[in-house]
Amino acid sequence: MEKQEQEKDFFSQWGEFQKRFYSQWAESYNKMYQPWMDAMKFWQDQKTPFTAPAFFSKWSEMIQETIGKAAKQAEGGLGADVLSRIIGASNVFVIFNEFWMEVLKDLPELYRSKGDDVKSREIFDNWATRYEKVFEQLMGSPVSNTAHEMMTSWLNIVQMNQAAMGLMWNPWNQAMPQWQKQAEKFMKGDWTAFSEGSSLWKEVYDETLGRVFRMPALGLTKEQTERLRKTYYAFVQYYSSLPNLYQFLHKTGMEAFKKVFDKVQNLKFDEMTPETLREIYKIWWTTNEDAFFELFKSPDFNHAMAEALNYGLRLKKRLDAFTAEWCKVLSIPSNTEFDEVAMSIQELRRRIRMQQKAIEELQQKLDNS
């Protein structure tokens, strides 16, 4: 009885195993990226990424406060002015040091705002402002208008680039949390999640890279490039239609498996014999046959199957067109060219038959007259 209960609880055990497996996988995944995450945190929390620059600023401050003040009192030798300037020269490095520390501090934020042209422009503007401040501190006068315009133009170019990259990468970033959820569900045995993930992937792909492959090409290799792009697009479409089909097959297989299990449980036999095995085999294949028969009748499955088949045919069509193009170079007739001949042949066959019939009728009339 206990054994039966254990066997009946097989699916719960399987579910538990999957959960444990997923948790362990997620844990090890996180551990793999932990050093990078920690480094990012370090950069966020620290005012400077390295202790040495902060130390250098402090040291410089200390020198200014002690030797610098004393140098101002000097009467002989290089003189107070020169000595003060020598000691004050370290300020240049302090200014540069602080400038770069601020820049580096903003890097994690810049990474997070990848693709967000407005946010990343804010950061770049801050950098430009700080640069101008540093320039003024060192040179004693502000940055010229020309230089300012140059900087602004450069920042505009960078922003445009960011915006363009954003179009490509933002949808992927936005879809990532959903994929993580779907991956979690899939690890627990939910194949619908796999199909949904695949559909989402295709949606995002169509919105981003798919557009690149669909856009018109330019130049001497326009036709070949477009042909190649369309072939690749057809491949992606076909490949991404398959998970939707597989999920039906998998689901039905699992349901049939459960039914077989339940039927076998109800078999009353004292011991396992070859005849019992045959009976189990018969239960297995008939249950599966019935389950898949019902699946094959369902509109959802038929729609998925038709979709996969149609995408496959379109891919073949593209591959054939691609191959035909290469066949031209090798002087091998393509299917299209041969089809033109076949069409003419069939037309000729029909005409010959009509004429044969006309001849026979005339012959008949001659014989009868």
Next chain:
Amino acid sequence: MEFPFEKQSALFLKEIEKYSSRLNQITETLLKTEDVDLATSPKDLVFQQDTMKLYHFRPTKKKTCPVPLLITYALVNRETMMDLEEGRSLIRNLLDKGLDIYMIVWGYPSRVDRYVTLDDYIDMYMDDCVEYIRKEKGLEKINLMGVCQGGTFSTIYTALYPEKILNFIAMVTPIDFHTDDGLLNIWSRHMDVDLMVDTLGNIPGDFMNLGFLMLKPFQLMMDKYIGMVDGAKDAARVKSFLKMEKWIFDSPDQAGEAFRKFVNECFKKNSLIKGELEIGGRKVDLKKIDMPLLNIYAEQDHLVPPSSSKPLGSLVSTKDVTTKSFPVGHIGMYVSSKSQKELAPTIAEWVIERSTGTEKPKVKPSGKSTHRKATSTKGLSSSEARKKE
């Protein structure tokens, strides 16, 4: 002293031994068999047009029916199923009943036949065969039997040329394609057949095979072979199995345009039953079938369900409709032991009764013929005959 599970282990080992012995026997039989021959009933090629051939079977008994019977099989698979082997041959059984039989063999379409249309098959090839027989026999009308898709073709032909047909037999013939009892009917409605034909040209025979296997995947791809091993001791049974295998996977490609029209018009639009189908510019009106009709269907047919075949009787105008069913499947109709005993006698009796005393000479058989000279295939197996032709 017996250890735990010793008895059970012994039982299972014995079973494995038995199974291994059967596998050995099967292997021996397969190694001794180079090829199996189908359709060995002697016949003569009497007419040919492109890939289509018309054969005339050599009579085995004294003729009991004055009007010949033309059999039209489907484009899908080969007509060799009707003459599988001695002991399982509808053709031989009909010949033994004294019928005079002709059969259309559609052949293997190649890329050249890509543009052969449904109209060509019916208006051209079938009509030419009927005309040939009429002229050769000097008869106004002949008997026509259509099997499966060939039955649909024959139904269409009979509706278009009722003046040439004396009696019509439809065997496991799909007429109503919108019944949901068959998976093929359901699947074809979702198929983009235009894309398929535009891409593939001719529809590969393997594609058709795959579709048929998927109707009963576990039985046809697994249980069947396990059953074969079970019957390993009987070499004759193994050979029979091999013949069936040969037939099942001997699938010609389907001419693209004919396939396109057949699926679009029949499976998708169900035009035949609605009277909207046009062949050669003419509407196919089933009411024009005014001659005796024998409609045979298989009760356990998963390919052409009874609900697809039965309606024919109510769509024709003739009052002489005989509907007969057999408790077999689609293939079982030709090869099961029950059908061997009953099918041929049923057909023969029915057709003889309606043919005797009705033969009307039409014209003198013409001395000159524009048809291709016949090639004798006497005593040759089907494969040898093909090589000769």
